[in-house]
Amino acid sequence: MIDLDRLFREYHQPLVRYLARRLGDRDWAEEVAQETFLRAARQESITSERSWLFAVATNLVRDEARKDARRRRHLELLREQARAEEAIEPEPTTLERAQEAALARKAVDTLGERDREALLMREEGLNYTEIASALDLSVASVGTTLARARKRLVEAYESLQREGWPGVGAREDVGARGKGTHAAS
Amino acid sequence: MLHLDEGTIHAWLDGEASPEESESAARHVAECAECRALVTEARGLMAGATRIVSALDAGPAGVVPRTQSGPSPRRRAWYRPIFTPARMSIAATIIVAAGVTLTIRHGNEDTGSAERRMIDSPIARTRGSARVTSAADSISASRGSLASGAPTSSAKKTATTESATRTAPSTPVLTPPPSVTAIAVREQKTLSADKPATLDAPARRIAAAPARQEPALAATRSDSERAKDEMAKVAADSVGRVSNDAVERKRATVTRSANQLSEVVTTNTRGARSPTTIAAIPSCYRMEIDTTVWRGVPTAFALQGQSTALGDAPVRADVAAAGATRGGARPANTAVAFSGPATRAEHSVHAVTPSGRIDSAVVGAWTLSGPDSITVRLVSAALHERATVTLTPVKAIVRLVLSDRTDTVRVARTSCRP
Numbered sequence: 001m002i003d004l005d006r007l008f009r010e011y012h013q014p015l016v017r018y019l020a021r022r023l024g025d026r027d028w029a030e031e032v033a034q035e036t037f038l039r040a041a042r043q044e045s046i047t048s049e050r051s052w053l054f055a056v057a058t059n060l061v062r063d064e065a066r067k068d069a070r071r072r073r074h075l076e077l078l079r080e081q082a083r084a085e086e087a088i089e090p091e092p093t094t095l096e097r098a099q100e101a102a103l104a105r106k107a108v109d110t111l112g113e114r115d116r117e118a119l120l121m122r123e124e125g126l127n128y129t130e131i132a133s134a135l136d137l138s139v140a141s142v143g144t145t146l147a148r149a150r151k152r153l154v155e156a157y158e159s160l161q162r163e164g165w166p167g168v169g170a171r172e173d174v175g176a177r178g179k180g181t182h183a184a185s
Numbered sequence: 186m187l188h189l190d191e192g193t194i195h196a197w198l199d200g201e202a203s204p205e206e207s208e209s210a211a212r213h214v215a216e217c218a219e220c221r222a223l224v225t226e227a228r229g230l231m232a233g234a235t236r237i238v239s240a241l242d243a244g245p246a247g248v249v250p251r252t253q254s255g256p257s258p259r260r261r262a263w264y265r266p267i268f269t270p271a272r273m274s275i276a277a278t279i280i281v282a283a284g285v286t287l288t289i290r291h292g293n294e295d296t297g298s299a300e301r302r303m304i305d306s307p308i309a310r311t312r313g314s315a316r317v318t319s320a321a322d323s324i325s326a327s328r329g330s331l332a333s334g335a336p337t338s339s340a341k342k343t344a345t346t347e348s349a350t351r352t353a354p355s356t357p358v359l360t361p362p363p364s365v366t367a368i369a370v371r372e373q374k375t376l377s378a379d380k381p382a383t384l385d386a387p388a389r390r391i392a393a394a395p396a397r398q399e400p401a402l403a404a405t406r407s408d409s410e411r412a413k414d415e416m417a418k419v420a421a422d423s424v425g426r427v428s429n430d431a432v433e434r435k436r437a438t439v440t441r442s443a444n445q446l447s448e449v450v451t452t453n454t455r456g457a458r459s460p461t462t463i464a465a466i467p468s469c470y471r472m473e474i475d476t477t478v479w480r481g482v483p484t485a486f487a488l489q490g491q492s493t494a495l496g497d498a499p500v501r502a503d504v505a506a507a508g509a510t511r512g513g514a515r516p517a518n519t520a521v522a523f524s525g526p527a528t529r530a531e532h533s534v535h536a537v538t539p540s541g542r543i544d545s546a547v548v549g550a551w552t553l554s555g556p557d558s559i560t561v562r563l564v565s566a567a568l569h570e571r572a573t574v575t576l577t578p579v580k581a582i583v584r585l586v587l588s589d590r591t592d593t594v595r596v597a598r599t600s601c602r603p
Binding site for chain 2: 141146
């Protein structure tokens with residue numbers, strides 16, 4: 001039988017974080033994560049726990065994401081929220097956070113579904129084998145997928161910044177800041 | 186000369202390449218300027234992508250409304266009422282008191298029920314039946330009945346509103362004004378407050394996904410395929426009454442222990458549009474890293490508030506700690522506090538000895554990378570490089586990034602003294 005306590009202890013937080021980043025809604029992420037663990041509880045055994053959990057969670061999200069009305073409503077709410085935050089003067093920390101999060105969300109949403117999922121899983125520490133297993137990819141193609149996702153994400157983010165996406169001022173180049181951090185080998 | 190492709194470069198930098206591939210890549214990069222540039226670019230993209238994804242964590246909760254409409258017709262067969270009559274009475278009273286009502290007309294005897302209710306609203310109605318979406322639907326359905334029916338010829342007209350919408354004339358569907366929807370959604374949430382913790386509408390919707398035909402089993406199957414099989418086996422109404430007490434308790438425990446940088450805050454002068462003060466940043470941290478791999482990277486470090494450029498002469502810890510006098514000794518584990526523009530200026534990082542003493546030598550620099558995140562760059566003398574780690578309130582495990590490798594490491598606050 002599955003040791004649910006151990007499974008939960010090890011994977012709940014990264015799974016919720018992955019789902020929250022994927023969905024843009026932490027409450028929703030918690031619900032999907034809970035559903036995922038309920039299904040895991042019914043398993044006799046799971047060979048590769050992390051990839052199994054992320055695969056089930058990803059499939060649950062995809063099923064929900066196929067409902068167009070919900071996605072449209074999600075985007076509409078984000079826009080309304082951004083407009084509402086511009087109209088009032090909340091604490092700057094909240095406003096800045098919301099703006100950065102909204103900008104990041106918009107940039108992430110420009111990625112293809114598979115690229116986005118692979119990138120978010122990698123950011124949660126899944127290795128290439130786990131990502132390949134969770135997303136039905138070959139291990140050899142994960143590197144290419146991540147390269148493409150990272151490039152497109154940074155380009156989209158910088159493009160949105162340059163366009164002066166609502167409420168966000170010009171910022172330093174995200175990618176360049178990263179280049180400066182790491183010395184060439 | 187064959188150059189490295191992007192996928193190979195990213196796999197190498199992610200530490201996912203085989204030993205032979207890594208060695209080959211390292212050799213090639215040392216000789217090829219073009220590929221060296223690609224590697225540098227890839228490092229920047231990886232760091233940038235990590236920063237962008239981390240920014241998603243500041244997103245809001247509850248953005249997507251949990252219930253916009255009642256259960257679909259397909260699901261009504263298995264939808265079980267979970268609201269008690271008492272709760273429904275409260276909901277009905279609140280809705281009526283709000284002054285927004287809807288009229289539900291029953292078209293035929295089969296759909297009539299003892300639960301029939303008349304709610305008046307300022308929405309235009311035409312002849313024929315009207316099926317009310319959203320608010321009334323979800324509430325009525327919970328009583329096991331849904332007002333719907335064939336058109337009648339004696340529909341009662343009420344005042345109109347701007348938001349009234351209609352479908353085909355034979356079966357007009359009236360959309361309640363937004364206020365009714367909002368009230369109903371709030372009531373749904375209120376009524377759902379003490380429902381079984383895991384088995385609310387969203388979980389049911391997930392479970393009610395159309396059952397998939399179970400695929401033929403192959404000799405070897407990926408986790409993704411097995412996960413899909415698992416989902417296909419779950420019937421619409423089988424999700425539910427499994428006890429989730431253990432799950433809930435563990436979740437609370439994990440959440441509490443994860444907060445490490447919980448006191449990073451930026452405050453502002455009343456009315457100011459940008460943060461002006463950084464306060465209460467826990468100063469000392471210890472990382473669990475493999476020192477044979479991360480040679481020379483400090484395993485414990487202390488954040489300081491004195492501005493300095495990286496590489497300057499050692500700087501004394503001359504920072505006024507919260508509650509301490511300026512220039513005085515700083516108590517163990519004291520938060521760093523200083524005032525001034527909350528810019529992205531760099532501040533020095535000092536090593537912490539195994540005994541918890543803050544060393545005078547500067548081993549890196551930190552900067553405020555977000556309202557509640559700090560990026561720390563640590564110099565490794567042995568590797569002649571800087572390792573970067575970003576600290577936030579919610580991450581106990583962070584990514585430690587070097588030029589040619591990354592690792593996930595655990596970071597925790599630690600006690601220290603000057």
